[in-house]
Amino acid sequence: MAESVPMVLMFLATVMVSAGLAGVLNHQVSIIESGALAKKWELEEIVSGEIEVVHVWTDGTNLSVYVVNSGGVPLDPGLSQVRVNGEWVSPSSMVIVNPRGNGLWGTGEVLEINLSTTLNTGWNTVAVLNSLLWTPEYRFRGG
Protein backbone atom coordinates (compact mmCIF):
# COMPACT_ATOMS: atom_id res chain seq x y z
CA MET A 1 0.00 0.00 0.00
CA ALA A 2 2.89 2.29 0.90
CA GLU A 3 4.33 1.66 -2.59
CA SER A 4 1.09 2.56 -4.41
CA VAL A 5 1.17 6.21 -3.28
CA PRO A 6 4.35 7.08 -5.22
CA MET A 7 2.99 5.06 -8.16
CA VAL A 8 -0.18 7.15 -8.22
CA LEU A 9 1.85 10.32 -7.93
CA MET A 10 4.10 9.19 -10.78
CA PHE A 11 1.04 8.31 -12.86
CA LEU A 12 -0.52 11.73 -12.26
CA ALA A 13 2.78 13.39 -13.07
CA THR A 14 2.96 11.38 -16.31
CA VAL A 15 -0.55 12.39 -17.28
CA MET A 16 0.20 16.04 -16.53
CA VAL A 17 3.43 15.99 -18.52
CA SER A 18 1.65 14.25 -21.42
CA ALA A 19 -1.16 16.78 -21.36
CA GLY A 20 1.34 19.65 -21.29
CA LEU A 21 3.35 18.20 -24.14
CA ALA A 22 0.17 17.51 -26.11
CA GLY A 23 -0.92 21.10 -25.52
CA VAL A 24 2.36 22.46 -26.82
CA LEU A 25 2.28 20.15 -29.83
CA ASN A 26 -1.37 21.00 -30.47
CA HIS A 27 -0.44 24.67 -30.56
CA GLN A 28 2.37 23.92 -33.03
CA VAL A 29 0.00 21.84 -35.16
CA SER A 30 -2.57 24.65 -35.22
CA ILE A 31 0.16 27.05 -36.42
CA ILE A 32 1.09 24.58 -39.15
CA GLU A 33 -2.61 24.13 -39.93
CA SER A 34 -3.17 27.87 -40.47
CA GLY A 35 -0.09 27.99 -42.71
CA ALA A 36 -1.34 24.97 -44.64
CA LEU A 37 -4.76 26.60 -44.97
CA ALA A 38 -3.21 29.70 -46.55
CA LYS A 39 -1.21 27.46 -48.90
CA LYS A 40 -4.39 25.50 -49.67
CA TRP A 41 -6.14 28.70 -50.81
CA GLU A 42 -3.15 29.59 -52.97
CA LEU A 43 -3.12 26.08 -54.42
CA GLU A 44 -6.87 26.21 -55.00
CA GLU A 45 -6.46 29.51 -56.87
CA ILE A 46 -3.61 28.13 -58.99
CA VAL A 47 -5.39 24.86 -59.81
CA SER A 48 -8.90 26.19 -60.26
CA GLY A 49 -8.26 29.78 -61.36
CA GLU A 50 -7.72 30.91 -64.94
CA ILE A 51 -7.83 34.26 -66.71
CA GLU A 52 -7.56 34.98 -70.41
CA VAL A 53 -7.28 38.09 -72.59
CA VAL A 54 -10.12 37.83 -75.12
CA HIS A 55 -9.95 41.17 -76.91
CA VAL A 56 -7.91 44.36 -77.17
CA TRP A 57 -9.07 47.64 -78.61
CA THR A 58 -6.62 50.44 -79.33
CA ASP A 59 -6.44 53.75 -81.16
CA GLY A 60 -2.63 53.71 -81.05
CA THR A 61 -2.21 55.19 -77.56
CA ASN A 62 -5.24 54.23 -75.50
CA LEU A 63 -5.88 50.56 -74.85
CA SER A 64 -8.87 48.62 -73.57
CA VAL A 65 -7.92 45.09 -72.59
CA TYR A 66 -10.77 42.63 -72.05
CA VAL A 67 -9.94 39.77 -69.70
CA VAL A 68 -12.33 36.94 -68.86
CA ASN A 69 -12.26 35.01 -65.60
CA SER A 70 -12.52 31.55 -67.13
CA GLY A 71 -11.61 29.68 -63.95
CA GLY A 72 -13.68 28.50 -61.04
CA VAL A 73 -12.73 30.98 -58.32
CA PRO A 74 -13.84 34.62 -57.92
CA LEU A 75 -10.96 37.10 -58.06
CA ASP A 76 -10.27 40.62 -56.86
CA PRO A 77 -10.17 42.84 -59.99
CA GLY A 78 -8.13 45.44 -58.09
CA LEU A 79 -5.14 43.09 -58.03
CA SER A 80 -4.85 43.08 -61.83
CA GLN A 81 -1.64 44.37 -63.38
CA VAL A 82 -0.90 44.74 -67.08
CA ARG A 83 2.30 44.16 -69.03
CA VAL A 84 2.44 45.63 -72.56
CA ASN A 85 5.41 44.60 -74.71
CA GLY A 86 7.18 43.42 -71.55
CA GLU A 87 6.72 46.72 -69.67
CA TRP A 88 4.41 47.15 -66.69
CA VAL A 89 1.76 49.81 -67.37
CA SER A 90 -0.53 51.20 -64.68
CA PRO A 91 -4.21 50.93 -65.59
CA SER A 92 -6.16 54.19 -65.63
CA SER A 93 -9.47 52.44 -64.90
CA MET A 94 -11.03 49.00 -64.62
CA VAL A 95 -14.65 47.90 -64.90
CA ILE A 96 -16.46 44.57 -65.04
CA VAL A 97 -18.61 44.85 -68.15
CA ASN A 98 -21.06 42.04 -67.36
CA PRO A 99 -21.25 42.12 -63.54
CA ARG A 100 -23.50 39.84 -61.51
CA GLY A 101 -23.38 42.15 -58.55
CA ASN A 102 -21.24 40.62 -55.79
CA GLY A 103 -18.34 43.06 -56.20
CA LEU A 104 -15.81 40.38 -57.05
CA TRP A 105 -14.68 39.28 -60.51
CA GLY A 106 -16.70 36.10 -60.89
CA THR A 107 -16.48 33.19 -63.30
CA GLY A 108 -17.51 34.24 -66.81
CA GLU A 109 -17.29 37.95 -66.04
CA VAL A 110 -15.17 40.16 -68.29
CA LEU A 111 -12.90 42.84 -66.86
CA GLU A 112 -12.20 45.88 -69.06
CA ILE A 113 -8.83 47.42 -68.20
CA ASN A 114 -8.14 50.85 -69.68
CA LEU A 115 -4.64 52.26 -69.96
CA SER A 116 -2.45 54.53 -72.06
CA THR A 117 0.93 53.62 -73.50
CA THR A 118 3.04 53.97 -76.62
CA LEU A 119 2.61 51.00 -78.93
CA ASN A 120 4.73 49.56 -81.72
CA THR A 121 3.37 50.09 -85.24
CA GLY A 122 3.30 46.33 -85.92
CA TRP A 123 2.50 43.56 -83.50
CA ASN A 124 2.28 44.16 -79.77
CA THR A 125 1.76 41.84 -76.83
CA VAL A 126 -0.24 42.19 -73.66
CA ALA A 127 -0.44 39.95 -70.60
CA VAL A 128 -2.37 40.40 -67.38
CA LEU A 129 -1.38 39.27 -63.89
CA ASN A 130 -3.92 38.84 -61.12
CA SER A 131 -2.49 37.68 -57.80
CA LEU A 132 -0.97 34.30 -58.73
CA LEU A 133 -2.60 33.96 -62.16
CA TRP A 134 -1.10 34.98 -65.51
CA THR A 135 -2.91 35.18 -68.84
CA PRO A 136 -1.09 33.82 -71.88
CA GLU A 137 0.40 36.65 -73.96
CA TYR A 138 -2.13 38.12 -76.39
CA ARG A 139 -0.88 39.53 -79.69
CA PHE A 140 -2.59 42.49 -81.33
CA ARG A 141 -1.82 45.11 -83.95
CA GLY A 142 -0.90 48.64 -82.88
CA GLY A 143 -2.78 51.63 -84.21
Next chain:
Amino acid sequence: MGFSTTAAHAIFFIAAVVVATGVAGVVSDASQSVSSSISQKSYLLVERLEADIEVVHVYSGSGNTSIYILNSGKSVLIPDNLLVFLNGRRVEILGTRILNRSVNIQNSLWDPDEILEVNITAVTPGRYSVKVLAVPGIWDEYYFNA
Protein backbone atom coordinates in the same frame (compact mmCIF):
# COMPACT_ATOMS: atom_id res chain seq x y z
CA MET B 1 10.85 -2.33 -17.67
CA GLY B 2 10.52 0.29 -14.90
CA PHE B 3 7.74 2.70 -14.38
CA SER B 4 9.77 5.63 -15.70
CA THR B 5 10.29 3.83 -19.03
CA THR B 6 6.59 3.09 -19.31
CA ALA B 7 5.77 6.69 -18.47
CA ALA B 8 8.19 7.97 -21.12
CA HIS B 9 6.65 5.61 -23.68
CA ALA B 10 3.18 6.76 -22.73
CA ILE B 11 4.17 10.41 -23.09
CA PHE B 12 5.69 9.84 -26.53
CA PHE B 13 2.75 7.71 -27.63
CA ILE B 14 0.15 10.32 -26.64
CA ALA B 15 2.20 13.11 -28.24
CA ALA B 16 2.62 11.07 -31.43
CA VAL B 17 -1.13 10.39 -31.63
CA VAL B 18 -1.92 14.10 -31.14
CA VAL B 19 0.54 15.20 -33.85
CA ALA B 20 -0.54 12.48 -36.26
CA THR B 21 -4.21 13.41 -35.85
CA GLY B 22 -3.49 17.09 -36.49
CA VAL B 23 -1.30 16.44 -39.54
CA ALA B 24 -3.75 13.90 -40.97
CA GLY B 25 -6.57 16.44 -40.64
CA VAL B 26 -4.61 19.15 -42.46
CA VAL B 27 -3.39 16.85 -45.25
CA SER B 28 -6.82 15.30 -45.78
CA ASP B 29 -8.47 18.75 -45.97
CA ALA B 30 -5.86 20.04 -48.45
CA SER B 31 -6.07 16.99 -50.70
CA GLN B 32 -9.87 17.17 -50.71
CA SER B 33 -9.70 20.84 -51.67
CA VAL B 34 -7.24 20.19 -54.53
CA SER B 35 -9.36 17.30 -55.74
CA SER B 36 -12.50 19.47 -55.87
CA SER B 37 -10.54 22.26 -57.66
CA ILE B 38 -9.37 19.78 -60.31
CA SER B 39 -12.87 18.43 -60.89
CA GLN B 40 -14.26 21.99 -61.13
CA LYS B 41 -11.54 22.86 -63.65
CA SER B 42 -12.30 19.80 -65.78
CA TYR B 43 -16.01 20.66 -65.72
CA LEU B 44 -15.22 24.18 -66.98
CA LEU B 45 -12.95 22.73 -69.66
CA VAL B 46 -15.66 20.35 -70.90
CA GLU B 47 -18.18 23.20 -70.91
CA ARG B 48 -15.76 25.30 -72.96
CA LEU B 49 -14.99 22.50 -75.45
CA GLU B 50 -18.69 21.94 -76.03
CA ALA B 51 -19.55 25.62 -76.55
CA ASP B 52 -19.46 27.29 -79.97
CA ILE B 53 -21.21 30.17 -81.71
CA GLU B 54 -21.41 31.41 -85.29
CA VAL B 55 -22.50 34.81 -86.57
CA VAL B 56 -24.72 33.88 -89.52
CA HIS B 57 -26.01 37.26 -90.64
CA VAL B 58 -26.01 40.98 -89.90
CA TYR B 59 -28.85 43.27 -90.95
CA SER B 60 -28.18 46.97 -90.89
CA GLY B 61 -31.37 49.01 -90.80
CA SER B 62 -32.02 52.66 -90.22
CA GLY B 63 -33.22 52.13 -86.64
CA ASN B 64 -30.65 49.65 -85.42
CA THR B 65 -28.30 46.87 -86.46
CA SER B 66 -29.32 43.24 -85.88
CA ILE B 67 -26.77 40.47 -85.49
CA TYR B 68 -27.95 36.88 -85.87
CA ILE B 69 -25.91 34.33 -83.96
CA LEU B 70 -26.32 30.55 -84.01
CA ASN B 71 -25.52 28.49 -80.94
CA SER B 72 -23.59 25.86 -82.91
CA GLY B 73 -22.20 24.08 -79.86
CA LYS B 74 -23.66 21.54 -77.48
CA SER B 75 -23.99 23.64 -74.35
CA VAL B 76 -26.68 26.04 -73.22
CA LEU B 77 -25.48 29.66 -73.22
CA ILE B 78 -26.61 32.77 -71.38
CA PRO B 79 -27.52 35.66 -73.75
CA ASP B 80 -26.79 38.22 -70.99
CA ASN B 81 -23.13 37.18 -71.03
CA LEU B 82 -22.56 38.26 -74.66
CA LEU B 83 -20.16 41.03 -75.57
CA VAL B 84 -20.23 42.71 -78.99
CA PHE B 85 -17.28 44.58 -80.52
CA LEU B 86 -17.82 46.71 -83.63
CA ASN B 87 -14.56 47.44 -85.46
CA GLY B 88 -12.84 46.36 -82.24
CA ARG B 89 -14.75 48.69 -79.95
CA ARG B 90 -17.28 47.36 -77.46
CA VAL B 91 -20.85 48.45 -78.10
CA GLU B 92 -23.89 48.27 -75.85
CA ILE B 93 -26.46 45.56 -76.53
CA LEU B 94 -29.89 47.17 -76.83
CA GLY B 95 -31.85 43.91 -76.73
CA THR B 96 -31.82 40.19 -77.50
CA ARG B 97 -34.40 37.60 -78.50
CA ILE B 98 -34.38 33.96 -79.60
CA LEU B 99 -35.80 33.53 -83.10
CA ASN B 100 -36.45 29.78 -83.19
CA ARG B 101 -37.17 28.92 -79.57
CA SER B 102 -36.86 25.20 -78.91
CA VAL B 103 -38.61 23.56 -76.01
CA ASN B 104 -36.22 20.74 -75.37
CA ILE B 105 -33.67 22.09 -72.90
CA GLN B 106 -33.73 25.45 -71.16
CA ASN B 107 -36.59 27.63 -72.27
CA SER B 108 -35.22 30.77 -70.71
CA LEU B 109 -31.69 30.39 -72.07
CA TRP B 110 -29.96 30.09 -75.45
CA ASP B 111 -30.07 26.40 -76.38
CA PRO B 112 -28.02 24.62 -79.09
CA ASP B 113 -29.30 25.26 -82.65
CA GLU B 114 -31.23 28.35 -81.58
CA ILE B 115 -30.52 31.67 -83.29
CA LEU B 116 -30.16 34.74 -81.13
CA GLU B 117 -30.95 38.18 -82.52
CA VAL B 118 -28.82 40.85 -80.89
CA ASN B 119 -29.69 44.49 -81.49
CA ILE B 120 -27.10 47.21 -81.32
CA THR B 121 -27.19 50.85 -82.37
CA ALA B 122 -27.48 51.77 -86.08
CA VAL B 123 -24.25 52.28 -88.01
CA THR B 124 -23.32 54.70 -90.78
CA PRO B 125 -22.58 53.27 -94.26
CA GLY B 126 -19.23 51.52 -94.53
CA ARG B 127 -17.47 48.22 -93.97
CA TYR B 128 -17.50 46.78 -90.48
CA SER B 129 -16.23 43.83 -88.51
CA VAL B 130 -18.39 42.53 -85.71
CA LYS B 131 -16.92 40.26 -83.06
CA VAL B 132 -19.29 38.47 -80.71
CA LEU B 133 -17.89 36.97 -77.55
CA ALA B 134 -19.86 34.39 -75.62
CA VAL B 135 -17.78 34.06 -72.52
CA PRO B 136 -15.78 32.13 -71.45
CA GLY B 137 -13.58 32.65 -74.46
CA ILE B 138 -15.92 31.52 -77.25
CA TRP B 139 -16.20 34.05 -80.06
CA ASP B 140 -16.89 34.56 -83.77
CA GLU B 141 -16.11 37.44 -86.10
CA TYR B 142 -18.13 38.55 -89.14
CA TYR B 143 -17.58 41.25 -91.77
CA PHE B 144 -20.46 43.19 -93.34
CA ASN B 145 -21.25 46.28 -95.38
CA ALA B 146 -23.78 48.71 -93.99
